[in-house]
Amino acid sequence: MKKLALSMFIVVAIGAFFGFGLNRYLTLDALKASQEGFDAWYAARPASVIGAFFAGYVAVTALSLPGAAVMTIAAGALFGLGVGTLIVSFASSIGATLAFLVSRFLLHDAVQRRFGARLETLNKGIEKDGAFFLFTLRLVPVFPFFVINLLMGLTPIKPITFYWVSQVGMLAGTLVYVNAGTQLARLDSLSGILSPALLGSFALLGVFPLLTKRVVERIEARRV
Numbered sequence: 001m002k003k004l005a006l007s008m009f010i011v012v013a014i015g016a017f018f019g020f021g022l023n024r025y026l027t028l029d030a031l032k033a034s035q036e037g038f039d040a041w042y043a044a045r046p047a048s049v050i051g052a053f054f055a056g057y058v059a060v061t062a063l064s065l066p067g068a069a070v071m072t073i074a075a076g077a078l079f080g081l082g083v084g085t086l087i088v089s090f091a092s093s094i095g096a097t098l099a100f101l102v103s104r105f106l107l108h109d110a111v112q113r114r115f116g117a118r119l120e121t122l123n124k125g126i127e128k129d130g131a132f133f134l135f136t137l138r139l140v141p142v143f144p145f146f147v148i149n150l151l152m153g154l155t156p157i158k159p160i161t162f163y164w165v166s167q168v169g170m171l172a173g174t175l176v177y178v179n180a181g182t183q184l185a186r187l188d189s190l191s192g193i194l195s196p197a198l199l200g201s202f203a204l205l206g207v208f209p210l211l212t213k214r215v216v217e218r219i220e221a222r223r224v
Contacts (some may be wrong), residue, residue, distance in 0.1 A: 003105065003106055004021035006105065007106060013059075013063055015043065016180040017063070023065075027070060028070060031074050031077065035077055035078075038077070038097070042079070048062070050083075050087060052092070053071075053078070053079075053091075054087055054090075056071070057075075057087070057092065058091050059095070060098055061094075061095025061099065061146075061149075062094075062171060063099070064146040064150065068095075068145070068146075072084075072177040073138060073178070073180055075087055075088045076177070078181075079197060080147065080182060081175075081178055081179055088178060089167060089168070089170070089174050092145075092174065093167040094163075096149045096163075096170075097162060098161045099149040100159065102148050102153070103149065103153025104154070104159075107153065108154050126156055126157050131161050133167065134165045135165050136159075137169070138172075139168050139169050139172065154166050
């Protein structure tokens, strides 16, 4: 009954998001058009704006709705690099963890019952190196973060591990997008944020922990 109620709530929330056209406000053009109004509101009521923005970001991320990237840019445009990064870092991690918990609550048991035998090797790998694996996925921005949230909910990784690894792993990407928001007036598209060279750098950052682990394992094996 609880799973049905939660599923209905999610469906209604997503339906309301698109039904009321809220997705129209989470675009780069809409953000640029409303920046002056945001600035005035923030100057008049900074605490209220931060609270509303934080709650909205958590909701968008938890429901896996489109618009998180634009909201991250908005954080840079509205709050600046330091405050914007702080807000997005915690809001995105909390929202991702909520999506992870929803996936685990609604789907984990059913998936494990049906495919448990096939997933045994994966489950053991996640139990042993799940934090390492998740950290790598978070560092490489070519993987959709909402997909990672949902899929990791089907694995045995602990929620607290998922949270702190996500917060640390997403920080570099958060800085890139928030910084882009500080230059909003000169930004024409989301594709302009990440150059091929920068994407390559993120990919190397993602591979680096795995390479380091391999080197450590080989050194330990030789000592034995």
